[in-house]
Amino acid sequence: MGQSIRTRFEVLGTLACLGPVHVGGWDTTAEASLTIARDGLGRPCLPGTSIAGALRAYLSGVDRFQAGHPVKVTDALFGLTPSSRDGSPSWIRVDDAHLIGDDVTPAVRDGVGIDRRSASAAANYLYTRQVLPAGTRFALRLVADTPTTAAPGYPGGWPALVRDAVEALVAGLTQARVPIGAGRGRGLGRVALRDATIRSADLSDPAGLVAWLTGAAPARPHPPAEDTSPQEAPHDGRLRVAVAWRPVGPLLVRDSLPGTVVDTLPLTDTTADGTVRLLLPGSSIRGTVRAHAERIVRTLQRQDAPADFGDALRQPPPGVDVLFGSAPTGRRDDQDQDRRGRRGALAVADCHSLGQVSASQWNDVVTTSPGLVQPSGKQEREEREERNLQRDQARSVLRGRLDGIHDHLPLAVSDHVAIDRWTGGASDHRLFSVLDPDATTAWEPIHLDVDVAHLDRQDAPEHRASAVLALPLLLLVLRDLRDGWLSLGYGGTRGRGQIEVTDVTFDGAGLSGAWQSLAGRSLDTVLSDPPPEVVEAMTVWANTFQEAAA
Incomplete structure (x- = not known):
């Protein structure tokens, strides 16, 4: 038996990643134990289930939709899994968000647990995770229907309830208040909805149904986040x-x-x-x-x-x-x-950091390397001196490249050595160097x-x-x-x-x-x-x- 629908709302827009995003996939790779979800074409995507779950969790925190109403709003809108025969369908549907533009290359984030006693890395708690980089964009489509039945306890009934919920969800997405995916407590999943439009039509009326099917139903743009005053910020309990x-x-x-x-x-x-x-x-x-x-x-x-x-x-x-x-x-x-x-x-x-450089400039820095010394039959001392000379030359090249980006990213090489606990001198093979950001870095x-x-x-x-x-x-x-x-x-x-x-x-x-x-x-x-x-x-x-x- 189908659902009797009165008014339908449709939200279209672009979900832009403001930071790294990870929605887990099924497979594993050699570089990461936690991979990202992909569609049938092998391109990264945001599954509708992940988006809908994040929207449901967010809506439950908006003050006017919290507990206290005769109708539990999140269950009424997103459905309720039946424990016996009292389940209900979802009136809000979210499509999978597919990638916009060319395919992107995920970055790999390493994670490790810190032991509370030793303050060092805990054993067996190292993992790697693929993340989508900031700037990745996805196409979002959300559809919300209002049933023809009455909605007791909410002023205006079902049309007002669904309309208010859609407005709250779009406002939360527009202002980047709905994180999506895993690792949200660690800074992952920050997305923002851009270029959002909302259109609606009364499908119980023949004229409205025709307008919806022909694409003539009126659509209005949702104001972007920068046009929203602090007084209009969502009351989302955050x-x-x-x-x-x-x-x-x-x-x-x-x-x-x-x-x-x-x-x-x-x-x-x-x-x-x-x-x-x-x-x-x-x-x-x-x-x-x-x-x-x-x-x-x-x-x-x-x-x-x-x-x-x-x-x-x-x-x-x-x-x-x-x-x-x-x-x-x-x-x-x-x-x-x-x-x-x-x-x-x-x-x-x-x-x-507030300063930034291009990927090519940074690649020049990290790939600076000394030449390889091939065995030439020379004495070991001569080969060692040649390696040291090439290392010094590479250091000189690196300093020049660091000077070239200093106005954007002030970095300098610092050398360190471990001290032998017995002799009090430098420990053999314990010399290491660090590329340090300067204290003036903003x-x-x-x-x-x-x-x-x-x-x-x-x-x-x-x-x-x-x-x-x-x-x-x-x-x-x-x-x-x-x-x-x-x-x-x-x-x-x-x-x-x-x-x-x-x-x-x-x-x-x-x-x-x-x-x-x-x-x-x-x-x-x-x-x-x-x-x-x-x-x-x-x-x-x-x-x-x-x-x-x-």
């Missing part, structure tokens, strides 16, 4: 934190691939149009913030981190579990509601996003208690970041990665409880003159750990 900062000394995340003249290269990000920028991945920043948050809570609890790294991921301390999530327990007991793990409410976007602000609506939806009593601790914990971590207690990137124990935070600001709409009092304020004003809601939250925090210590 707190946005912007951290303005600058490096105090050398700061980089190490690329997994070594250089030919320089041993350690800084990690970079290449967009679809061939622009290269230095990169601080959201995963690296989030890992640093999470480790510090765990250190705070475990210190107050007077408990060490678990010896097993897997246990640390499966059993994070309170407050950390709801902000950063928890790994699956691996149990098969159907009564264990947390065995699949939980998504964290905090996401951190990738941070790039960077984007660090952007953090807290899904407050997700925190409000915690159901288990222990997670509701943890959600109360999330705000004080976040403020303490941001305070320590501002005060210089955290280092970012590679070599933090060797004086690298020190930063100076110049400002931390909060913004958001549709927030609840104490989170609402942060919007429009800076961290300095919140700490120096805390709102009553923040004072109450900090009091609960103090009482919680005083009781635990007792």
Whole structure:
């Protein structure tokens, strides 16, 4: 039996990747264990299921569609899987988003878990992931229907409910508030809808049906994000934190691939149009913030981190579990509601240098190499001297190329050597070099996003208690970041990665409880003159750990 349709809405537009995006595919490759999804032609695509799931999760956080209505809006619009005979169809359909333009070459991101005790790479937690570069574009088509039946409890019935939901979804996509795919907490999945148009027609009326089929139904463009005032921002229950900062000394995340003249290269990000920028991945920043948050809570609890790294991921301390999530327990007991793990409410976007160079310029830098010395029958000492001469010549060429991009990316080669613990002199075969960004390198602000609506939806009593601790914990971590207690990137124990935070600001709409009092304020004003809601939250925090210590 078919569905009786009254009004149909259609949204057309272009989904542009603002950062790396990963929607997992089925196969594996030699370069990556986690590959991207592809269509029947072998081209990258964004499956409609992934887009629809992200839209459903986003809509559940928009304040006017949250729980409290007689009709649960997300179930009514996106359907409900039947537990017996009470299932319902989806009135919103999303097509697979296919690639626009030429095929793109995915980049490969490396990931590693950091052991909580040794602060080094955890065993068996190294993985590689393919990501689509920023600038990749896909064609989006979304169709939403309104049934002819009544929609009790929502003003205006089904037409108004579907219309308002479509407007909210398009506004969220236009303003890049709907991340898509995996790794969203690590900065992946940021997309924005551009050149969006919405057309509608009454299919229950013959004239409307003819207009729809002939393409004569009126279509209107949706205003772009830059034309939207702050008052018109979606009330989606997300707190946005912007951290303005600058490096105090050398700061980089190490690329997994070594250089030919320089041993350690800084990690970079290449967009679809061939622009290269230095990169601080959201995963690296989030890992640093999470480790510090765990250190705070475990210190107050007077408990060490678990010896097993897997246990640390499966059993994070309170407050950390709801902000950063928890790994699956691996149990098969159907009564264990947390065995699949939980998504964290905090996401951190990738941070790039403001300066950039072309892909060809960067390729000239990383491919600079000395000539090869072939065995010539000379004495070993003479061959070694010849190799050193060619290495010095390659260094000279590299310095010239670095001078050519210095105005955009100030980089310099620094040499290091390990010290022998017995002789006190240089250790044999322990000389290495690093291509360091200069301290004058300008960077984007660090952007953090807290899904407050997700925190409000915690159901288990222990997670509701943890959600109360999330705000004080976040403020303490941001305070320590501002005060210089955290280092970012590679070599933090060797004086690298020190930063100076110049400002931390909060913004958001549709927030609840104490989170609402942060919007429009800076961290300095919140700490120096805390709102009553923040004072109450900090009091609960103090009482919680005083009781635990007792």
